[in-house]
Amino acid sequence: MFSTLELDIRPGSGIGMFELGSSLWSVISALRTLQHLFPQVEVKFDLENTSTTPVILHLRPYFDLLFSAYHQRLHTICLRKPRDPHPLVSLRYKDSIICSGEEPLVKIKISRTFGPTYPGDELRYPGVWFSFDDDTVSEGLRGSSSHAIADNRSKEVKRIIVTQKDAQDAGRDPLDEVTLCPAMYGDISRAIVKVNNGVVLHFYGPSGPSTSSLYIRLGETTAQDLNIDLGTPSRIYYKDDERMAIHSPSPQLEEESQSTDYFYNYFSHGIDFLISGQTHLVRKIILHSNVPGSPLFQQYKRCPWELEGKPEDDEDDSPPRMRFTDKFEAISHFLSPRDPPPSMVHDRTEYEDNITLPSPTSRLHGYDGVILEVNEASQVVAVMIF
Known part of the structure; x- marks a missing residue:
């Protein structure tokens, strides 16, 4: 197993080896060759309507991958617990390392790297947002939080969510199908x-x-x-x-x-x-x-x-x-x-x-x-x- 998992964040596109729009089949096929990185993979789906409901891949300890219901395309990537030591995670955005495992990713560093954004419990930018609590993916997709987050400059990021940029458009269902992208x-x-x-x-x-x-x-x-x-x-x-x-x-x-x-x-x-x-x-x-x-x-x-x-x-x-x-x-x-x-x-x-x-x-x-x-x-x- 690698001592450090190096990942680059691409807002609206993907994280590391995961690209939005990729098929469920291709992602699981790739994971079969990466068992040294992700030894535990859970496939979650609705037993009543397996052909028409979303599928979630849970990769311990870091990722939840949500796939669309009808075309089984990677819709949302959630990176959890970026400070988990098994292995350490190094996060890069463009040419800057924003989290190296030993140093937590905090609110002020996000603001300095990505710039200003609208007020709210999370820091939201087109194609990526940062959350400071440990709620589930589904709760995050609804855009609600059960905990008020104080404007604390040293608040630590617990989850990073990457979606297509148009997924945040007003009036669009957050679980709609993936729009056309190069991975397709x-x-x-x-x-x-x-x-x-x-x-x-x-x-x-x-x-x-x-x-x-x-x-x-x-x-x-x-x-x-x-x-x-x-x-x-x-x-x-x-x-x-x-x-x-x-x-x-x-x-x-x-x-x-x-x-x-x-x-x-x-x-x-x-x-x-x-x-x-x-x-x-x-x-x-x-x-x-x-x-x-x-x-x-x-x-x-x-x-x-x-x-x-x-x-x-x-x-x-x-x-x-x-x-x-x-x-x-x-x-x-x-x-x-x-x-x-x-x-x-x-x-x-x-x-x-x-x-x-x-x-x-x-x-x-x-x-x-x-x-x-x-x-x-x-x-x-x-x-x-x-």
């Missing part, structure tokens, strides 16, 4: 599923959330196309599980056709592509919701998918859609107004010995061209189109 460039902003056809991917870029788009078509897009358009996959996995073939009308033919199929796994986009080993064309597409508490949580980044329905007429440019935030019952009725089709139970932990999850089993519901994987809380954790 290149990520998928929307994945519009066109049943029986494919998926249209829209990407974040400097000009907005739909700077560019990519249409991946079933039976037309090749593995080479994916390499060119999406880059090299995170992993290439050769399919060796043929158990679902038993449900095919011609199981022997199905097994033979699938014996050389392979997956392109794009973990950083939350998408898998099953590719024919014979034609090298895309056969199936799987989009993952990255629902906390589900067996596949953190294997894939959240893919913000939308299931598109049939347009009312040829001139309808805004057909109805259901999104990853909608409950299974609503999506099922959208796909088929009749009763939901029979489902199969799927337990992804049955071959894992030491895994305890609040929702280990899911159900697979099949429709025309679509399979939904649904957890016990009626949240769709994955969509497969074929």
Whole structure:
């Protein structure tokens, strides 16, 4: 373990290795390589609505990281107890060290470094504010304090909170989604599923959330196309599980056709592509919701998918859609107004010995061209189109 943890404060942008707008998936992936710095990481979320509520990462002893509810983007960074000696923290702002561990960060030093600001219980500046009590993150986000703070020049800073600069605008909900920032460039902003056809991917870029788009078509897009358009996959996995073939009308033919199929796994986009080993064309597409508490949580980044329905007429440019935030019952009725089709139970932990999850089993519901994987809380954790 390092004797000193060196961090730079970037108002409206981040602290140290943490950048506002980063995805939950990328932050946890990075933390797995930093266990020497953060040996204890707690993931906190609402068990009732895991796909639509904020997620908090608690990194002992210093950080609370708040991620937005829908797109799982780093929204707020809270640095606590900057004088904790395990390890010592050195804080830098631009070219100045404002806290070195041995010397506390006090009110007068903040004022000298950042300049004057509006009166209040905390010292607030665009994109960063300093608190002198130990209230929780949620209390700080509401902007209230239960203790009056005397105008004491030597009052010690207990918490440093970094948010986007526009997060403090009047009338804006402090838990709104993160606004576009460089950490989001290149990520998928929307994945519009066109049943029986494919998926249209829209990407974040400097000009907005739909700077560019990519249409991946079933039976037309090749593995080479994916390499060119999406880059090299995170992993290439050769399919060796043929158990679902038993449900095919011609199981022997199905097994033979699938014996050389392979997956392109794009973990950083939350998408898998099953590719024919014979034609090298895309056969199936799987989009993952990255629902906390589900067996596949953190294997894939959240893919913000939308299931598109049939347009009312040829001139309808805004057909109805259901999104990853909608409950299974609503999506099922959208796909088929009749009763939901029979489902199969799927337990992804049955071959894992030491895994305890609040929702280990899911159900697979099949429709025309679509399979939904649904957890016990009626949240769709994955969509497969074929």
